[in-house]
Amino acid sequence: MDKVFIEALEIECVIGIYDWERKIRQPVVFDIEMAFDNTRPAATDDIKDTLDYKAVSKRLIQFVSESDFGLVESLAERCAAIILEEFGVQHVRLKLAKPGAVRGSRAVGVIIERQRTA
Numbered sequence: 001m002d003k004v005f006i007e008a009l010e011i012e013c014v015i016g017i018y019d020w021e022r023k024i025r026q027p028v029v030f031d032i033e034m035a036f037d038n039t040r041p042a043a044t045d046d047i048k049d050t051l052d053y054k055a056v057s058k059r060l061i062q063f064v065s066e067s068d069f070g071l072v073e074s075l076a077e078r079c080a081a082i083i084l085e086e087f088g089v090q091h092v093r094l095k096l097a098k099p100g101a102v103r104g105s106r107a108v109g110v111i112i113e114r115q116r117t118a
């Protein structure tokens with residue numbers, strides 16, 4: 001299956017389980033792969049036939065920047081659900097990285113894969 005991807009989308013939000021983390025905004029970085037048949041937009045050359053990566057990015061920026069989850073797992077799950085439900089995507093692989101959260105590491109986080117059920 002073809003894919004549309006978004007790489008290194010950085011968004012600031014409230015995220016974390018510790019008291020000090022509830023008082024600041026921290027960056028989270030998304031790498032996202034979305035299954036999509038790209039043959040039709042390739043044939044029509046029409047943005048209406050695409051999975052518009054700019055539209056997906058704007059929606060995630062809006063949601064994530066207003067969110068205040070404790071765990072990266074919770075934020076990743078909600079973002080995957082938005083992509084599946086609002087953009088009609090059948091399968092999504094989403095990596096959510098929290099840079100600088102653990103001293104000595106470049107980033108920590110989660111990778112999830114979710115499938116549309118209906």
Ligand SMILES: Nc1nc2c(c(=O)[nH]1)N=C([C@H](O)[C@@H](O)CO)CN2
Pocket residue numbers: 015016017018021070071072073098101102
């Ligand atoms: N699996 C997870 N482990 C941890 C998380 C998390 O969201 N998922 N969060 C933290 C703290 O918020 C940490 O990022 C602060 O440095 C610790 N472990």
